[in-house]
Amino acid sequence: MKILLIEDDEAVATTIVESLLAQRHLVNTAGKGETGLELAKAYEYDLIVLDVGLPDLDGISLCRELRAQGYQVPILLLTAYDSSSDRVSGLDAGADDYLVKPFDLEELLARIRALLRRKNQALSPMITYGALRLDPGAKEFTYNNTLLRLTPKEYQLLELFVMNPRRVFSRGVILDRLWSMDEFPGEETITAHIKSLRQRLKAAGAQPSLIETVYGLGYRLQSPEKFESSSALSNRSDTVTALTASTVTVSEDRTQQAVIAIQALWQKFKAGFLAQVKVLEEVGIAADTNQLTTELLYKAKQDAHKLAGSLGTFGHDEGSRLARDIEILLQSETTLCSAKTQFLELVQTLHQELDNQPSIQLNFSQDTQPNPLHTDSARTKHHVLLIDDDVTLTQQISQAATHWHWHVQVASNPTSARTLLAQHHPDVILLDLTFSDSTEDGLTLLRQLAQQMPMIPVLIFTGRGSLSDRIEAAQLGGRAFLQKPASLEQIFNTVTQVLEQAQKNEAKVMVVDDDPSILETIGHLLAPWGLDTIPLADPEQFWEVLATTCPDVLIMDIEMPKINGIQLCQVVRNDPQWAKLPILILSAHTDAETRRQVFTVGADDYVQKPIVEPELVVRVINRIERSQIHRQFAKRLAYAQSSASIPEKTHEAKT
Amino acid sequence: MKRVLVVDDEEGIQEIVQSCLEILHGWEVYLAGSGMEALDKAEVYQPDVILLDVSMPHVDGFTTLQQLREGSITRRIPVILLTAKVHPLEHEELEKFNISGLIAKPFDPLKLAEQIVAILP
Numbered sequence: 001m002k003i004l005l006i007e008d009d010e011a012v013a014t015t016i017v018e019s020l021l022a023q024r025h026l027v028n029t030a031g032k033g034e035t036g037l038e039l040a041k042a043y044e045y046d047l048i049v050l051d052v053g054l055p056d057l058d059g060i061s062l063c064r065e066l067r068a069q070g071y072q073v074p075i076l077l078l079t080a081y082d083s084s085s086d087r088v089s090g091l092d093a094g095a096d097d098y099l100v101k102p103f104d105l106e107e108l109l110a111r112i113r114a115l116l117r118r119k120n121q122a123l124s125p126m127i128t129y130g131a132l133r134l135d136p137g138a139k140e141f142t143y144n145n146t147l148l149r150l151t152p153k154e155y156q157l158l159e160l161f162v163m164n165p166r167r168v169f170s171r172g173v174i175l176d177r178l179w180s181m182d183e184f185p186g187e188e189t190i191t192a193h194i195k196s197l198r199q200r201l202k203a204a205g206a207q208p209s210l211i212e213t214v215y216g217l218g219y220r221l222q223s224p225e226k227f228e229s230s231s232a233l234s235n236r237s238d239t240v241t242a243l244t245a246s247t248v249t250v251s252e253d254r255t256q257q258a259v260i261a262i263q264a265l266w267q268k269f270k271a272g273f274l275a276q277v278k279v280l281e282e283v284g285i286a287a288d289t290n291q292l293t294t295e296l297l298y299k300a301k302q303d304a305h306k307l308a309g310s311l312g313t314f315g316h317d318e319g320s321r322l323a324r325d326i327e328i329l330l331q332s333e334t335t336l337c338s339a340k341t342q343f344l345e346l347v348q349t350l351h352q353e354l355d356n357q358p359s360i361q362l363n364f365s366q367d368t369q370p371n372p373l374h375t376d377s378a379r380t381k382h383h384v385l386l387i388d389d390d391v392t393l394t395q396q397i398s399q400a401a402t403h404w405h406w407h408v409q410v411a412s413n414p415t416s417a418r419t420l421l422a423q424h425h426p427d428v429i430l431l432d433l434t435f436s437d438s439t440e441d442g443l444t445l446l447r448q449l450a451q452q453m454p455m456i457p458v459l460i461f462t463g464r465g466s467l468s469d470r471i472e473a474a475q476l477g478g479r480a481f482l483q484k485p486a487s488l489e490q491i492f493n494t495v496t497q498v499l500e501q502a503q504k505n506e507a508k509v510m511v512v513d514d515d516p517s518i519l520e521t522i523g524h525l526l527a528p529w530g531l532d533t534i535p536l537a538d539p540e541q542f543w544e545v546l547a548t549t550c551p552d553v554l555i556m557d558i559e560m561p562k563i564n565g566i567q568l569c570q571v572v573r574n575d576p577q578w579a580k581l582p583i584l585i586l587s588a589h590t591d592a593e594t595r596r597q598v599f600t601v602g603a604d605d606y607v608q609k610p611i612v613e614p615e616l617v618v619r620v621i622n623r624i625e626r627s628q629i630h631r632q633f634a635k636r637l638a639y640a641q642s643s644a645s646i647p648e649k650t651h652e653a654k655t
Numbered sequence: 656m657k658r659v660l661v662v663d664d665e666e667g668i669q670e671i672v673q674s675c676l677e678i679l680h681g682w683e684v685y686l687a688g689s690g691m692e693a694l695d696k697a698e699v700y701q702p703d704v705i706l707l708d709v710s711m712p713h714v715d716g717f718t719t720l721q722q723l724r725e726g727s728i729t730r731r732i733p734v735i736l737l738t739a740k741v742h743p744l745e746h747e748e749l750e751k752f753n754i755s756g757l758i759a760k761p762f763d764p765l766k767l768a769e770q771i772v773a774i775l776p
Contacts, residue, residue, distance in 0.1 A: 088699055098699075110669075110670075110686075111686075114670070114673060114686065117673075254678055255679065255765065257678050258674065258675050258678045258679050258764070259765070261678060262671060265671050265674065268667075269666070272667065273667075302710075302712075305710060305739060306665060306739075308739050309668075309737075309738075309739030309761060312761025313668065313671055313761040313762055314671065314761075320761045612773040615773055615774070
């Protein structure tokens with residue numbers, strides 16, 4: 001890109017020029033406002049960096065003058081720290097952004113990138129042109145994934161073509177765009193550069209005619225029709241166009257552009273993320289060798305938090321998950337040290353995960369799929385805890401897991417399983433009954449799990465298969481019994497079955513609204529989240545339906561004929577059995593009085609009509625999670641009471 | 656149409672939000688990498704909405720929020736919090752700072768605008 005820098009302070013100018021050159025930009029400088037104005041008018045630039053405090057013509061007037069003449073190029077102002085009036089008047093004068101002196105060079109470069117991108121949306125990172133691909137962040141071209149080794153000039157030349165794919169560039173224009181004024185190469189230089197560029201392309205397998213000679217005019221990139229269109233993103237692009245009612249519609253090619261931009265940004269920021277993972281690795285090693293410092297732990301905690309928040313946005317949902325688990329282990333030195341091995345395993349898995357391509361199109365592909373609004377409920381991956389000391393087997397399962405869409409954690413004995421379970425609750429547990437490095441029997445753990453985590457289904461997977469083992473496992477709440485050896489297919493099928501059963505017990509939402517279309521909409525919105533809706537249009541049947549279906553959440557409209565939602569809410573709250581049932585009230589009214597009334601009668605939350613999908617889903621799920629915690633607790637209590645009357649059996653380790 | 660100020664100390668998040676909102680919807684996006692910068696830019700640009708990361712070094716999101724609410728110009732600008740916290744914030748906290756809504760991190764950048772519009776129709 002060609003940038004004009006208007007700055008009177010030579011030291012500042014030199015620093016900026018150096019870093020811009022390092023980014024392969026071409027820079028012209030002017031020390032005076034008048035000179036800058038002349039240059040801007042005479043040459044074609046992609047961006048102007050303009051100091052406000054110039055000796056002759058000040059930057060703001062200059063900016064105003066250029067804009068008055070219809071000058072479109074983005075202008076970035078450099079202003080003095082104390083002068084907020086400069087900033088306001090600068091922006092009013094038509095500048096696009098400003099940076100306060102003294103500034104960080106990195107930041108200046110980031111702003112410039114952002115402005116250049118805004119100027120030309122096609123410039124959004126990673127531009128694919130058939131098999132040719134430009135990564136402006138890395139300043140690299142690839143052809144069919146082969147890196148093109150280009151000289152700076154060759155790069156600039158190809159960039160110019162790719163950025164302006166249909167434009168024909170004469171040799172004169174190319175000279176003007178790519179060479180500065182103090183260089184005076186002849187037009188034959190261009191011919192030579194085009195020739196060498198074609199050779200590089202040819203070496204990478206491209207047709208030399210990719211850069212076409214337009215007789216008598218100049219050069220251009222071969223018309224895009226001659227390239228196969230990139231199909232990698234096509235399944236992605238038709239998904240975002242169908243948005244729900246009140247929202248924005250987006251055209252396919254824009255979505256495609258955005259996806260390309262996200263992928264390019266991933267490439268650009270990947271190194272930064274890996275550096276954060278490295279800090280986590282260091283912490284793991286330090287913990288292992290008792291060299292952990294408070295500073296390092298603090299830094300790691302921050303990095304893990306950042307990773308958890310960011311990776312999913314780049315399409316690495318699994319990365320966010322792992323980072324979240326890591327963050328939890330980093331809560332204190334004690335938690336970390338009690339789970340060193342697990343920590344290192346998690347960090348290693350995270351590292352490997354980052355080497356995979358982010359799956360932005362898979363993760364976010366369908367509108368009907370839950371989106372990652374809510375971090376815990378949105379998982380499509382199943383979390384499987386393998387408690388088994390058979391290394392070969394656990395490795396086999398772990399490898400297959402990626403295809404099955406499982407996230408697998410492995411514990412080689414009950415003790416490490418407990419540590420893992422204290423940090424994170426899996427969707428299903430595969431439990432062996434005997435362990436080589438532990439005298440503890442798997443059944444002891446099973447008993448504990450049944451008491452403490454009754455919601456997690458446990459599948460017994462063992463070489464032991466006597467009738468007494470089976471009976472005991474079933475009595476202790478094991479959901480399935482799978483005898484070794486079993487094929488991977490058998491394992492997968494059994495786990496899937498168990499999971500499906502478990503999901504059938506997922507939450508039920510009762511919806512009361514006299515408008516059938518609302519009932520239908522809500523049913524539709526909640527279904528992809530595994531939530532069953534019980535629609536009710538007639539409030540008079542309310543009590544019967546409530547009592548027979550025992551919902552986990554109640555959603556009620558305020559305005560209904562005969563009985564209104566507020567009254568119903570009061571009735572529900574008056575019955576001790578339903579005192580804790582989460583209630584969400586729907587209303588088109590947003591005034592403070594209505595809200596106050598809603599909360600006074602004991603509703604838990606309030607959802608505004610017209611219903612907006614993400615909001616409704618988040619609020620319902622929030623409520624369910626809270627009530628499930630209560631229910632789990634109640635179940636545990638009930639189990640503890642019932643089992644207290646049964647004498648404890650003893651279990652010898654059977655080998 | 657919409658003008659959005661993104662406040663996040665992570666450049667990656669800044670850029671992904673900017674790219675997606677600009678490319679997909681043509682919104683204008685301003686960036687701030689710190690609380691101080693956020694205050695400054697909020698005042699100068701007066702965006703339609705501020706997306707504010709809760710956990711930033713030095714001046715955190717809540718301090719920034721408090722200061723935004725004290726400024727005569729900035730107090731009226733709706734704020735949506737970006738948060739990667741494990742536990743969602745409670746109603747009281749949202750009301751205390753007059754927060755318009757929350758967007759959980761990680762978010763789907765392709766659907767970010769949709770989420771913003773859902774919170775601020």
